[in-house]
Every structure is written in structure tokens, then in C-alpha cells.
Amino acid sequence: MRTVAVVGASLAGLRSVEELRKQGFDGRIVVIGEEVHAPYDRPPLTKAFLAGTLPAAELALSDDDFAAEWKLGVRADRVDPSTGSVHLSSGEIVRTDGLVIATGGRPRALPGTAAMSGVHTLRTLDDAVALQADLRPGARVVVVGAGWIGAEVASTCRALDLDVTVVEAAPVPMERALGATLGALCADLHTDHGVELRLGVGVAAFAHNGSRVTGVVLRDGSHLPADVVVAGIGMEPATGWLRGSGLPLDNGVLCDTGCVTSIPSVVAVGDVARYRTPLGGHVRHEHWTNASEQPVVAVRNLLAGATIETFRPSGYVWSDQYGVRLQIAGETAGADEIAVIDGSPDDRKFVAEFRRSGQPVGIFAMNNAKLFGRMRRQLAAATG
Amino acid sequence: MITACAVDDLPVGESMRISGEVAIAVFNADGEIYAIDDTCSHQDASLSEGWLEGCFVECPLHAALFDLRTGVPTCLPAKKPVRTYSVVVQDGMIYVDTRSREAVA
Numbered sequence A: 001m002r003t004v005a006v007v008g009a010s011l012a013g014l015r016s017v018e019e020l021r022k023q024g025f026d027g028r029i030v031v032i033g034e035e036v037h038a039p040y041d042r043p044p045l046t047k048a049f050l051a052g053t054l055p056a057a058e059l060a061l062s063d064d065d066f067a068a069e070w071k072l073g074v075r076a077d078r079v080d081p082s083t084g085s086v087h088l089s090s091g092e093i094v095r096t097d098g099l100v101i102a103t104g105g106r107p108r109a110l111p112g113t114a115a116m117s118g119v120h121t122l123r124t125l126d127d128a129v130a131l132q133a134d135l136r137p138g139a140r141v142v143v144v145g146a147g148w149i150g151a152e153v154a155s156t157c158r159a160l161d162l163d164v165t166v167v168e169a170a171p172v173p174m175e176r177a178l179g180a181t182l183g184a185l186c187a188d189l190h191t192d193h194g195v196e197l198r199l200g201v202g203v204a205a206f207a208h209n210g211s212r213v214t215g216v217v218l219r220d221g222s223h224l225p226a227d228v229v230v231a232g233i234g235m236e237p238a239t240g241w242l243r244g245s246g247l248p249l250d251n252g253v254l255c256d257t258g259c260v261t262s263i264p265s266v267v268a269v270g271d272v273a274r275y276r277t278p279l280g281g282h283v284r285h286e287h288w289t290n291a292s293e294q295p296v297v298a299v300r301n302l303l304a305g306a307t308i309e310t311f312r313p314s315g316y317v318w319s320d321q322y323g324v325r326l327q328i329a330g331e332t333a334g335a336d337e338i339a340v341i342d343g344s345p346d347d348r349k350f351v352a353e354f355r356r357s358g359q360p361v362g363i364f365a366m367n368n369a370k371l372f373g374r375m376r377r378q379l380a381a382a383t384g
Numbered sequence B: 001m002i003t004a005c006a007v008d009d010l011p012v013g014e015s016m017r018i019s020g021e022v023a024i025a026v027f028n029a030d031g032e033i034y035a036i037d038d039t040c041s042h043q044d045a046s047l048s049e050g051w052l053e054g055c056f057v058e059c060p061l062h063a064a065l066f067d068l069r070t071g072v073p074t075c076l077p078a079k080k081p082v083r084t085y086s087v088v089v090q091d092g093m094i095y096v097d098t099r100s101r102e103a104v105a
């Protein structure tokens, strides 16, 4: 293998480049990234960066270029696996022997808001800069969606002393991952900090003055005045450029248990990769640690030309909301029993174990990083 | 010099945090006592809550690994070292020099 192209210059792309070098690949690496920025860290975009306490320069993920060719501000438009060529928006064609797909995803937009200013999604640094500019003193903010991104944006907006309403169509936030009781605890975090939480009601329409959003109309008929609306309604994997490539796509790039696609010289990593689990079925994660860990296995298999190693997810996710650190590991979604094993949810400092048929499958902690870290290792050892 | 704690209160594999102007994390790594900045050089995490393995501590937030002897991270996402501090063990007590090694040097 002489040339490897990495498409997507964010966390998973950067980690792939790093792993290629670490694992001894000394050929040519070409990285193609649509954003003009060198790889940067997204999690602070809802947290310290949005709050104005972490400058953009601090977001850079690495100071090293790993002797790769970085083509930034350039999109991969299509790929032809039969000839190993990647066609770029600049007109250039890159010929490669190996391809790493690390294109992540794009945020879902609120329908009917395309032409309205004041309505934001949050995925990129440019998105965060645009949102920040709109968060003027006194602004009334409506956040649609109480998932991770929505909850963190609401928390940061409250820290900026803005008026915040969170609208969530589900009756309990985070219920799928955390269950009804702990989901309700997440709801309390919002209301304890002066957020108006509208649960179990969807958005019907947006009011505007011709160019700018002025409010949100809910399905129950109520009207929320708004200067700024932020959508936290999920993302779609960025696979449009792979249409017609012959690679199997279905809510992401389908790959095997080792992140290898139907072509052994093409692997997928990070938010875009939907890999096969040892139990069958495919999963895709949208979390930082997954994007950081998958490249280790994917690159090993790419360089070997076959799937010699299986990816084992840690399922680790963290979130910071209202000064509370939330951490999750394992598979909390499939649990039939949740037991608080240390501390108390009332104090916002506890660790809970998620079990299925009596066996631990996941852990959730608020403000208890130390015990969480220990239990996370025990869980990995027990389920491994 | 400030008093961290009694040696007996910091068994092997344990860590503690000394709050102050700059919080310091103190570790007992297989009998050897080390002190470094408690706040991770990457983002906002307390290294005294991290996972101790040999003379390395893994950050509890994003798993950057720091060498307790030098403060240097061995992997991303941390890029900058944390400061290290001299430790004196005397009469069963652990004392930490709150001037970092670089400041002293």
C-alpha cells in the first residue's frame, strides 16, 4: 500500500492519520477535509467555547501534521473504488490504494427555517461562532430537542443569563438511554436552573418577521416568543458523496466487525461508520470516544488487508450540564434494572448500574468521575 | 511546603486532591509519592479522580495519559504537560512544595 486517502479531517480522520503512522505506514497520506479548519474538538462548542471561556485556538486537536498532505476547504465529491480514485471539489483526482471514510455527519435542520435568520444548528466551529454572535444580552432562546446537544446549549445559555425554553417531543428527556427515572432527573437539571421545559409537545411552525425568527408555535397551540432558536434534533451521516460508489450505505457506511467495508481497502470510522456487532445487526455511535478509538482497529485491518481485529466499543459518553458532569459507559439502553450503587440522585452525585437479567451492562454517573472510572473498567473486564 | 496528608491515609493506588490557589493531585504509585497539577492540561477534569496505572495517571474525562514523573502526556487529546511538584515524606507525613519544579529550576 503506497497511498492512503482519509476523507474527513475531524477527530476520526485525525486519529486515523495518527494510527497509520503509529502502526508503521510510511507511504503517502492525503487528508481531504471540507472545513477550512485543521482538526478541532467539537465538544467544547456547546460548552466552554460557546460560553466564551475557551478561545478557538485552544480547540485544535493536534499540533502535528504527521507528514500527511492536508487538503482543507476541499470536498470529496465522489469515489470510484474500482480505480481507487477520489474526485475532489477542486477538480483534482487523488489515486489511492487505501481509503478511510471519516466524514461524520451533518445536523438535521428544522423544517421550514432555511430562509430564516436566528435559527441555528450546531455542528461546526463556524456554526458555534454564528450562534454565539446571536446570543446577545436579553435574547430569548428556544432550544428544540433535549438530547445532549440541546441540553448543553440550554445550560450554557443559562450561564450567559439568557432566557431559555427547551421543547422536547418526548415526555421524558433521554429516556431511551437512561430510563424514565434518570431521564426525569435530567429534566430537573433544566428546571432547577430556571429553564422552562416543555415536554411531550412538538413544534408546529415558526413565526417570523419576513427574514428573522420571532417565535415558535407548538402543537398544543402555545406560542413561545424567540430571538434565537437552536435545533438539537440529531444528525445524518454524511454519505451523499458515496452514492454510486457501490459501497453499501444504510444510515451510515455499512462495515464489518472490524470497520472494514465490502471492499477490504476501504474502512469507515467515527460518526459515519455503522459497523456489525458480534451479535449481528449494525450500530453507529455519535460520540467522541468512539471516533477516537475506532481508527486503532480500522487502520490495523486496512494495513493487514483483512479483518484481523474486531472493534469493541466502550460506549463512553460524557456531558456537562449546569455544572454537573454526566458520564455513561456500556449499553444503558437495553437494561431491565437500574440500581443506584453509590451516592444519591438528590445530591446530583451518584453512580447507577444498569443491568440486564441481573448482569451489569452499563453505568451512569453524575459528578463521580473517580468511582465511574473504576466501575467502567470492571464492566469492560466483565463484558469483554 | 504544605502538608498533604499522613502516608497511612494514602495507600498504594490511591490519590488525593489538595485544593488551593492551584489544586494539586497527590498519588501513591506503588509506594512512590508524586504530585502534579490536579487540573488536566486538556480541559476541565480533576486528575486526582483519574485512573492510576504504574506511574501514569489516565484523565477521567478523555483518557489522556500523564507521566507522573515528568507531567508529560503520552497521547492525545492532551498536548501540554501538567506541572510537577516536589514531595517530601517525613515522620509519616507527606509534604508538597507548592512551587512547581519548573518555577524552582
Ligand SMILES: Cc1cc2nc3c(=O)[nH]c(=O)nc-3n(C[C@H](O)[C@H](O)[C@H](O)COP(=O)(O)OP(=O)(O)OC[C@H]3O[C@@H](n4cnc5c(N)ncnc54)[C@H](O)[C@@H]3O)c2cc1C
Binding pocket: A007, A008, A009, A010, A011, A012, A013, A032, A033, A034, A035, A042, A043, A044, A045, A046, A074, A075, A076, A077, A102, A103, A104, A105, A122, A123, A124, A149, A238, A241, A269, A270, A271, A272, A285, A286, A287, A288, A289, A291, A316, A317, A318, A319, A320
Ligand atoms: C456541538 C457538539 C458537542 C459534542 N459534545 C460531545 C460530548 O460532550 N461528548 C461526546 O462523547 N461527544 C460529543 N460530541 C460528538 C463528537 O464530537 C463526535 O462524535 C465526533 O466529532 C465525531 O467525529 P468524526 O470525525 O467521526 O465526525 P465529524 O466530527 O462530524 O467530522 C467529519 C468531518 O468530515 C468533513 N466532511 C464531511 N463530508 C465530507 C466530504 N465529502 N469531503 C471532505 N470532508 C467531508 C466534515 O466537514 C467534518 O469536518 C459533540 C458533537 C457536537 C457537534
Ligand code: FES
Binding pocket: B040, B041, B042, B043, B044, B045, B059, B060, B061, B062, B063, B064, B077, B078
Ligand atoms: S480533560 Fe483530560 S484529557 Fe480531556
